[in-house]
Amino acid sequence: MTVYFVDGQFVEKEHVSISIDDRGYYFGDGVYEVIKVYDGELYTSEEHIARLFESAAKIKLAIPYSEAQLIEMAKQLVVSNSISVGHVYMQVTRGVAPRVHQFPTPAVAPMFTAYALDGARPTEEMQKGVKVKSVEDFRWLRCDIKSLNLLANVMAKQEAVESGCKEAVFVRDGYVTEGASTNLFGVKDGVLYTHPANNFILNGITRQVVLRLSRELGVAVREEPFTLEAALVMDELFMTSTTLEVMPIIQLDDKMVGSGRPGEITLQLQKAFASQISTVVAGA
Ligand code: PSZ
Numbered sequence: 001m002t003v004y005f006v007d008g009q010f011v012e013k014e015h016v017s018i019s020i021d022d023r024g025y026y027f028g029d030g031v032y033e034v035i036k037v038y039d040g041e042l043y044t045s046e047e048h049i050a051r052l053f054e055s056a057a058k059i060k061l062a063i064p065y066s067e068a069q070l071i072e073m074a075k076q077l078v079v080s081n082s083i084s085v086g087h088v089y090m091q092v093t094r095g096v097a098p099r100v101h102q103f104p105t106p107a108v109a110p111m112f113t114a115y116a117l118d119g120a121r122p123t124e125e126m127q128k129g130v131k132v133k134s135v136e137d138f139r140w141l142r143c144d145i146k147s148l149n150l151l152a153n154v155m156a157k158q159e160a161v162e163s164g165c166k167e168a169v170f171v172r173d174g175y176v177t178e179g180a181s182t183n184l185f186g187v188k189d190g191v192l193y194t195h196p197a198n199n200f201i202l203n204g205i206t207r208q209v210v211l212r213l214s215r216e217l218g219v220a221v222r223e224e225p226f227t228l229e230a231a232l233v234m235d236e237l238f239m240t241s242t243t244l245e246v247m248p249i250i251q252l253d254d255k256m257v258g259s260g261r262p263g264e265i266t267l268q269l270q271k272a273f274a275s276q277i278s279t280v281v282a283g284a
Pocket of ligand 1: 242
């Protein structure tokens, strides 16, 4: 039995019904979050929930729950669905109303839905590394909002997958911004580079954890944009996300990265991230 959270209630998936007039369906008018579950425990849930509220505020949407209520709801989904390793997905839309672009008047209640799903860590890919493909960053200019509007990300990811790649790397005006659903990092001469957190990228929670771990490990960090040309001659490349953790990149377009195997600093960060998870999960 799969239990979803829909508009304030826990409901069996079979009994979930959502209106065709939901603005998420018509416009992608909403925001979302994905929180990882390790050993039945939510990981960095406060950071994810805080970002959900920030994204909602940026689109002038008021979430009808408190942060504590949402964490409680997510925990309940994990328990009800017996999730050990997986994630909780949650989204909130501007609600149900006849289709006009402007916000509904009178205002309607936002529609909040969530579920929990099993999903193993991608350990094999984390060991071997993956290929990525560069694509033009044709998204809008508010990539800092975790919007339900993911058409450009969907198109980019599909293009990458059709080329046998795991991820698409967005390039805007010659500069690498991020992946279709990941943040991008490069290592050159021992220095870690990643795009600064501004309107051109989503400031990933995993990105922020990795930046903290890098500083703790004494790795020099530069949050500055780098070009695709620079990326092609980096010693190491990797990407981060809630589900991919620290994922080594061994090929960018037709170019092998470094020796074609996961890099030294990448592996160090991957290890630091893993021990961090076990510490969090152990409740230390
Ligand atoms: O299941 C998956 O493949 C997931 S779960 C979260 C993501 C992918 N990606 C979030 C994301 C994103 O959508 C964009 C455009 N940039 C960066 C990220 C990484 O953010 P965090 O680390 O917070 O997941």
